[in-house]
Amino acid sequence: MKSGIVKRTPxxxxxxxxxLAFVPKLGLPAFYDSLLYLMLHWIVxxxxxxxxxxxxxxxxxxxxxxxxxxxxxxSTLLARYEWPFLxxxxxxxxxxxxxxxxxxxxxxxxxxxxxxLFALLTLxxxxxxxxxxxxxxxxxxxxxxxSAVPVPAIGxxxxxxxxxxxxxxxxxxxxIAWGIYVSKFGAGLFAIHDDEDAAEVMGVxxxxxxxxxxxxxxxxxxxxxxxxxxxxxxxxxxxxxTITVPLTVVLMSVLGGSRHWAGxxxxxxAITALLYSFTAANHAVAGKAMVGVxxxxxxxxxxxxxxxxxxxxFRRAPKLVPGAAHPPSQLTVPSAAIAPAASGDVxxxxxxxxxxxxxxxxxxxxxVDVRRGEILGLLGPNGSGKSTFINVVxxxxxxxxxxxxxxxxxLAGHAAHRIAAAGxxxxxxxxxxxxxxxxxxxxxxxxxxxxxVNDPTDARRRxxxxxxxxxxxxxxxARPDDLNLHQRKFLELARALASRPRLVLLDEVLCGLxxxxxxxxxxxxxxxxxxxSTIVFVEHVMRAVMALTDRVVVFNHGExxxxxxxxxxxxxxxxxxxxxxxxxxxxxxxxxxxERAHA
Amino acid sequence: xxGFALPSATLLSQSVLSGIFVxxxxxxxxxxxxxxxxxxxxxxxxxxxxxxxxxxxxxxxATLGVDPLLSLAVLxxxxxxxxxxxxxxxxxxxxTPFNSLLLTFGLTGIxxxxxxxxxxxxxxxxESVYGEHKFKIGVLYVPVPELITLVFAVGxxxxxxxxxxxxxxxxxxxxxxEDGPIACAFGVNQRRNSLLLAGTCAALASIAGVCLALxxxxxxxxxxxxxxxxxxxxxxGGLGRALGPLVAGTLIGVSEAITMAVTAPSWAPIVSFxxxxxxxxxxxxxxx
Numbered sequence: 001m002k003s004g005i006v007k008r009t010p011x012x013x014x015x016x017x018x019x020l021a022f023v024p025k026l027g028l029p030a031f032y033d034s035l036l037y038l039m040l041h042w043i044v045x046x047x048x049x050x051x052x053x054x055x056x057x058x059x060x061x062x063x064x065x066x067x068x069x070x071x072x073x074x075s076t077l078l079a080r081y082e083w084p085f086l087x088x089x090x091x092x093x094x095x096x097x098x099x100x101x102x103x104x105x106x107x108x109x110x111x112x113x114x115x116x117l118f119a120l121l122t123l124x125x126x127x128x129x130x131x132x133x134x135x136x137x138x139x140x141x142x143x144x145x146x147s148a149v150p151v152p153a154i155g156x157x158x159x160x161x162x163x164x165x166x167x168x169x170x171x172x173x174x175x176i177a178w179g180i181y182v183s184k185f186g187a188g189l190f191a192i193h194d195d196e197d198a199a200e201v202m203g204v205x206x207x208x209x210x211x212x213x214x215x216x217x218x219x220x221x222x223x224x225x226x227x228x229x230x231x232x233x234x235x236x237x238x239x240x241x242t243i244t245v246p247l248t249v250v251l252m253s254v255l256g257g258s259r260h261w262a263g264x265x266x267x268x269x270a271i272t273a274l275l276y277s278f279t280a281a282n283h284a285v286a287g288k289a290m291v292g293v294x295x296x297x298x299x300x301x302x303x304x305x306x307x308x309x310x311x312x313x314f315r316r317a318p319k320l321v322p323g324a325a326h327p328p329s330q331l332t333v334p335s336a337a338i339a340p341a342a343s344g345d346v347x348x349x350x351x352x353x354x355x356x357x358x359x360x361x362x363x364x365x366x367x368v369d370v371r372r373g374e375i376l377g378l379l380g381p382n383g384s385g386k387s388t389f390i391n392v393v394x395x396x397x398x399x400x401x402x403x404x405x406x407x408x409x410x411l412a413g414h415a416a417h418r419i420a421a422a423g424x425x426x427x428x429x430x431x432x433x434x435x436x437x438x439x440x441x442x443x444x445x446x447x448x449x450x451x452x453v454n455d456p457t458d459a460r461r462r463x464x465x466x467x468x469x470x471x472x473x474x475x476x477x478a479r480p481d482d483l484n485l486h487q488r489k490f491l492e493l494a495r496a497l498a499s500r501p502r503l504v505l506l507d508e509v510l511c512g513l514x515x516x517x518x519x520x521x522x523x524x525x526x527x528x529x530x531x532x533s534t535i536v537f538v539e540h541v542m543r544a545v546m547a548l549t550d551r552v553v554v555f556n557h558g559e560x561x562x563x564x565x566x567x568x569x570x571x572x573x574x575x576x577x578x579x580x581x582x583x584x585x586x587x588x589x590x591x592x593x594x595e596r597a598h599a
Numbered sequence: 600x601x602g603f604a605l606p607s608a609t610l611l612s613q614s615v616l617s618g619i620f621v622x623x624x625x626x627x628x629x630x631x632x633x634x635x636x637x638x639x640x641x642x643x644x645x646x647x648x649x650x651x652x653x654x655x656x657x658x659x660x661a662t663l664g665v666d667p668l669l670s671l672a673v674l675x676x677x678x679x680x681x682x683x684x685x686x687x688x689x690x691x692x693x694x695t696p697f698n699s700l701l702l703t704f705g706l707t708g709i710x711x712x713x714x715x716x717x718x719x720x721x722x723x724x725x726e727s728v729y730g731e732h733k734f735k736i737g738v739l740y741v742p743v744p745e746l747i748t749l750v751f752a753v754g755x756x757x758x759x760x761x762x763x764x765x766x767x768x769x770x771x772x773x774x775x776x777e778d779g780p781i782a783c784a785f786g787v788n789q790r791r792n793s794l795l796l797a798g799t800c801a802a803l804a805s806i807a808g809v810c811l812a813l814x815x816x817x818x819x820x821x822x823x824x825x826x827x828x829x830x831x832x833x834x835x836g837g838l839g840r841a842l843g844p845l846v847a848g849t850l851i852g853v854s855e856a857i858t859m860a861v862t863a864p865s866w867a868p869i870v871s872f873x874x875x876x877x878x879x880x881x882x883x884x885x886x887x
Binding site for chain 1: 642688692694696697698700701702704705706707708709711712713715716823826827830831834863865866868869872873875876879880
């Protein structure tokens, strides 16, 4: 669908860069070179910021620090060690990237540091580094003068040299931003933006991806800083390690559109041109006010940026919905890696599993075996530890103790994305789709990360078969918000299946559905098992438990209470007591009680 | 560090005292910010611009012979109205916390430009009857303007604390911050309360502004100088807590003052920001 554009885009970026390289030949007055230099400079900064912050939603206010790290690296190497200028740029990129990764390695480990907190933290780091630089010989409080450093003769004039350097940097930055945008890596970053926990469970290595995005972002900012050091020829801490640099790039990206690779560049050109026109007319103060007005107007009236506004305006008539193009007649669902023929052996062995939350014991040492090819019902009253079990096995929580062995490999304590890659998928009781992605891309993400498909186009094609399997193919291009609860639950199932798991953990998929929707879902779950997956099924709807499960285990207070066939287990006195309390236990079977309690 | 000589006990205690004074101003500036962030879920960067605008207006009135403390009679209601209007705008467009930060940054730029147009970028210093006075307790000098700031900061922080803790209005505001729709279902008029609260925050900014004008020289670019350290005090103190910014601000002020006395003034920012980073990394839940 997009493949034609996808193939052409990088050539268009290169062609635009090459064409703009001829601008110095036009012999324009030097200040045009400088204006264009500034535009390109801000394109690099804003676009590099967007690679971390726009794509993943971790809004960094520390771009001044990374930019400043590059700037001071270059100026120190030039002024103190007399390096040739061009050689300082890779070092500037490296220093900025190392700074960023060192920072991210600490910060990204802390789960709560998101949104505003991440913004403030990175801002605080800017000031800390600025204070260190100003108090050490790097700056010494007086600034660094580079007026004696020769500017390499790349262009016909000094100003054109800076223009060409910035042009090269901007072209490179745009290519990288685009490349990430259309890649599997980019898809993972956008998934982190929408729901980081769900992304991790789908198999996205969130920690590593955030660090990689931060490293790329910082390195590019470092290059921009290195070039800018020589452009300024006199650098001071007060103008670099400030809140103005990050806020300007945030402004440019938000104005242009931070969910698109080209958005920040558009914002950068618009804001630089605007500021310049005010400065040129000696209305710098009015320009400052104007930027404020634009920012306010942009946030109130175009919260998604100029680019998405333009896209909405110029959107062509919708092409054939892929779902309609593919007749859903042929369900070519591949069977799982291991055929059900090999059923019977233990697929998942859980021994002595413990999970405590600050003294509250949610799981107090449970032993569960899941056999290959079976549907195992996981029952128990509310608060008995069923969901905790799913969360621990899928890697969302780290177990306090015990072992989890899947296909002979110990998984306890592994990150969720590794468990997903090992072949375990889960659904959420309350569906957690990635809100800004289409239904198709939601499933394609699971195909790429859980299912180890590297090409996004291929992943979309495979995802389509899972949408057909779950009956959602007509909604492939819809947003998750447009689906009803029943369809969202099926989307959860499609995402879980798309990673081709051997074991699927279903957390109350039937909860909130109408009786006829439950019948559809039960039929679907049967088909999931028939194509080769083993299923652990947490459910309160006893009709479905009876119809589907081969075996049930019952939890109570975090302990295993009973195990066996569903009819037999639910008649046991201890199970009845757990559901009903002692006095009422003989009155009815627990089976009916459960039905009533959750009707 | 062997290069630094330890200052004398008198100098050190004078430093601690000045740290308490500047910390009180951090707390006073942080109070409105913390309430707005914690209870309204709006990060109001323009709080600093409001404070500076009030400081400049106070300065202007003082040149016309109005006592700085008397100017509060005009400034407090005026800024209450400004704050309520800003909040009405944000609520009308359902601005998210993060976008509120960007939007109020835009507003800060506008106010900065206005200040620069009217009062130029030069430094301005308020000359008032309080400025000259200082008295001595033991070996320590106590300047009157700073003492006024301390009294305002402590008095207002405790007043807000008492209102939030003991009155129905305060309880309703805290409930609405926890869960707006449920609070509304229990009969809390959230719309009115949040306008009231936003107005109060801006009014607090204007009082902080007058204190700022009493003790500090003013320049439009100085607006941003306070942002980092006051944010640190707010987060250290816990969002939406009335006494938090005062306690944390004083802590930061004193540690900065000691750092300055022991090393050099240019090292001062590292204290507050390192504290902020440590708090965020070790206990992110405190600020969320």
